[in-house]
Amino acid sequence: MLYPQTNDARLVFSLDGVWDFKTAGETDYPTEWTSAALPEPIPMAVPGSYNDQNDMTDLYDVYGWVVYQRTFSLPERTIEGQRVVLRFDAATHAADVYLNGEKLGSHKGGFLPFEFDVTGKVKAGDNLLAVAIDNRINQSTLPIGNEGNVAFFGSDNAGIPSVEAGKRWAKPQNRPNFDFFNFAGLNRHVELYTTPETYIADVAVTTKSVTEGLGEGETGPATIGYEVTLGGEFAAKRDDHVTVTIQDEFGNTVATATGAKGEITLPAAHLWNPGAAYLYTAHVDLAGFAESESDEYDQTFGIRTVEVKDQKFLINGKPFYFKGFGKHEDSYFHGRGTDQLLNVKDVSLIHWLNANSFRTSHYPYAENMYDLCDREGIVIIDETPAVGMSWPQYTNKPLFEHHQQVIRDMIARDKNHPSVVMWSLANEPWYDQGGEKSESALKYFTPLYELAHEVDPQNRPVTIVCCQNDYTKDLVTRTMDVVCLNRYYGWYNLSGDLDAACYALNYELDWWEKIGKPVMFTEYGADTMEGVHGTHGKMWSEEYQRDYFARIDAEIDKRPWFIGEQLWNFADFVTIQGTMRVEGNRKGILTRDRQPKMAAHFLRDRWAKIPNFGYKG
Numbered sequence: 001m002l003y004p005q006t007n008d009a010r011l012v013f014s015l016d017g018v019w020d021f022k023t024a025g026e027t028d029y030p031t032e033w034t035s036a037a038l039p040e041p042i043p044m045a046v047p048g049s050y051n052d053q054n055d056m057t058d059l060y061d062v063y064g065w066v067v068y069q070r071t072f073s074l075p076e077r078t079i080e081g082q083r084v085v086l087r088f089d090a091a092t093h094a095a096d097v098y099l100n101g102e103k104l105g106s107h108k109g110g111f112l113p114f115e116f117d118v119t120g121k122v123k124a125g126d127n128l129l130a131v132a133i134d135n136r137i138n139q140s141t142l143p144i145g146n147e148g149n150v151a152f153f154g155s156d157n158a159g160i161p162s163v164e165a166g167k168r169w170a171k172p173q174n175r176p177n178f179d180f181f182n183f184a185g186l187n188r189h190v191e192l193y194t195t196p197e198t199y200i201a202d203v204a205v206t207t208k209s210v211t212e213g214l215g216e217g218e219t220g221p222a223t224i225g226y227e228v229t230l231g232g233e234f235a236a237k238r239d240d241h242v243t244v245t246i247q248d249e250f251g252n253t254v255a256t257a258t259g260a261k262g263e264i265t266l267p268a269a270h271l272w273n274p275g276a277a278y279l280y281t282a283h284v285d286l287a288g289f290a291e292s293e294s295d296e297y298d299q300t301f302g303i304r305t306v307e308v309k310d311q312k313f314l315i316n317g318k319p320f321y322f323k324g325f326g327k328h329e330d331s332y333f334h335g336r337g338t339d340q341l342l343n344v345k346d347v348s349l350i351h352w353l354n355a356n357s358f359r360t361s362h363y364p365y366a367e368n369m370y371d372l373c374d375r376e377g378i379v380i381i382d383e384t385p386a387v388g389m390s391w392p393q394y395t396n397k398p399l400f401e402h403h404q405q406v407i408r409d410m411i412a413r414d415k416n417h418p419s420v421v422m423w424s425l426a427n428e429p430w431y432d433q434g435g436e437k438s439e440s441a442l443k444y445f446t447p448l449y450e451l452a453h454e455v456d457p458q459n460r461p462v463t464i465v466c467c468q469n470d471y472t473k474d475l476v477t478r479t480m481d482v483v484c485l486n487r488y489y490g491w492y493n494l495s496g497d498l499d500a501a502c503y504a505l506n507y508e509l510d511w512w513e514k515i516g517k518p519v520m521f522t523e524y525g526a527d528t529m530e531g532v533h534g535t536h537g538k539m540w541s542e543e544y545q546r547d548y549f550a551r552i553d554a555e556i557d558k559r560p561w562f563i564g565e566q567l568w569n570f571a572d573f574v575t576i577q578g579t580m581r582v583e584g585n586r587k588g589i590l591t592r593d594r595q596p597k598m599a600a601h602f603l604r605d606r607w608a609k610i611p612n613f614g615y616k617g
């Protein structure tokens with residue numbers, strides 16, 4: 001799905017700003033709110049989660065529907081004879097969309113874009129846009145919500161009559177089976193855009209071959225593939241009207257081709273590398289017989305290959321070592337709302353830390369973060385919102401079909417980003433119960449692994465991120481291209497005892513050595529309250545977090561097939577309230593307002609000495 005672009009053939013109108021907002025019911029919303037002005041609305045900024053924007057009411061406890069509304073006006077000359085599309089970069093978690101009182105449709109899933117063709121429905125002059133959003137999560141949504149009364153890390157004294165009576169009496173709430181706050185609403189940009197009636201619907205660029213072993217700044221022959229998909233009335237007859245011009249990062253034309261699909265060899269290609277990005281632009285031109293069939297689109301891309309081979313993760317044929325973290329889209333006031341300034345600051349902190357990568361835990365992030373990483377040479381593991389799953393889900397057919405759609409949509413959106421080097425199907429699905437439960441997980445995830453490989457034009461590696469589990473009974477993780485481990489030896493188990501933690505880690509790594517796959521950490525860490533210290537750092541102290549990484553890293557350094565260390569987490573982040581969380585999860589090596597804890601300085605020094613390539617030979 002192409003990101004909206006303004007050019008000679010297209011126009012983009014942002015619908016961001018302050019909308020009207022009102023909370024509605026648990027299971028529905030008043031129909032009249034979709035076609036007439038909201039009664040006594042409150043202001044709500046878009047993009048942004050609604051939860052933290054108003055202190056007159058507790059929007060952290062919303063369970064069910066809210067309604068956003070705004071009017072907008074368009075001049076006749078900009079929409080006449082054009083295709084007009086209404087696009088949501090995301091709406092969390094489910095949305096019903098109405099334009100001038102007519103329901104355009106619905107969308108399920110809170111982290112990927114969706115759009116409606118509103119040609120002939122949007123009018124010159126004033127239009128009323130109403131969006132109803134449901135924040136409920138359950139056993140059939142991604143992410144997963146518990147349908148009982150306890151969330152992930154929630155506490156309970158089940159069985160006590162008074163407690164059970166209180167649970168029955170309590171007002172319904174979301175019970176996330178995941179460890180991040182369920183921020184909701186119009187978290188990302190909303191826009192209208194126009195295209196000609198026959199238009200460029202999609203562009204896919206792949207790297208077919210490169211000259212391996214090039215040093216930084218060196219060039220060599222490379223071949224790329226491209227495929228342009230057209231849409232609209234005359235799409236089927238216009239493939240030969242497509243021209244593709246490849247421009248280097250200075251805008252100079254370095255190659256051209258005609259036809260909707262083909263290969264182009266550049267004799268002196270600059271490769272995209274971690275820490276040394278180089279972006280080209282594929283300028284796609286559709287020259288129809290009339291203006292209504294003439295379109296253009298600029299698609300940036302990077303020339304690089306990705307491959308798993310001999311227990312190594314190769315980028316442009318060189319063994320890459322992941323240095324980084326799991327992150328969250330999480331910040332004061334914005335909640336999960338997209339914030340380009342924070343993205344720019346976080347990327348500067350990734351550089352400051354001498355890191356080179358992160359995982360989009362635990363959902364696809366906003367597109368502008370991937371664009372930033374493309375230009376900054378930062379590597380991304382792109383993850384679906386499948387977090388909190390366990391064996392009842394593995395036979396849930398509607399959920400499986402939704403998971404398939406999420407994988408298709410995520411890859412369709414992110415396929416051209418050179419920063420994206422691997423897809424993660426899920427985070428910490430519980431699947432080590434053995435027997436038919438472990439088998440049911442394998443039956444669920446194997447087709448998803450195959451689907452990701454099938455729908456990705458670049459055929460990148462595919463993984464799944466497994467939690468601290470009985471790895472001998474986990475039949476799924478070992479089938480992935482890369483084994484991604486979330487391990488908390490010394491925190492959630494063998495707590496405070498780093499000697500025993502290292503022993504146990506090596507005990508498990510000896511087992512993985514026999515599996516013959518590349519292995520990396522996608523999570524390891526310790527909750528840390530900034531300002532807590534000790535001469536013999538105990539848990540929650542800054543010294544313990546530093547010692548934790550120092551000790552564990554010394555062990556993984558001994559394993560040549562251990563290809564990366566992504567710790568948990570880049571920064572502190574908000575979760576549900578509970579006995580295990582103090583204003584959220586404190587495993588950040590940075591505080592939520594991005595100040596470094598002691599471990600950040602240790603890691604910055606460690607990672608300064610670890611090269612992007614060849615660290616393990």
Ligand SMILES: CCCCCC[C@@H]1NC[C@@H](O)[C@H](O)[C@H]1C(=O)O
Nearest residue numbers: 179467468486488492523585587
């Ligand atoms: C009992 C072992 C469970 C370990 C689970 C560790 C969790 N992984 C997923 C992340 O979203 C959580 O924040 C992390 C944690 O709790 O800090």
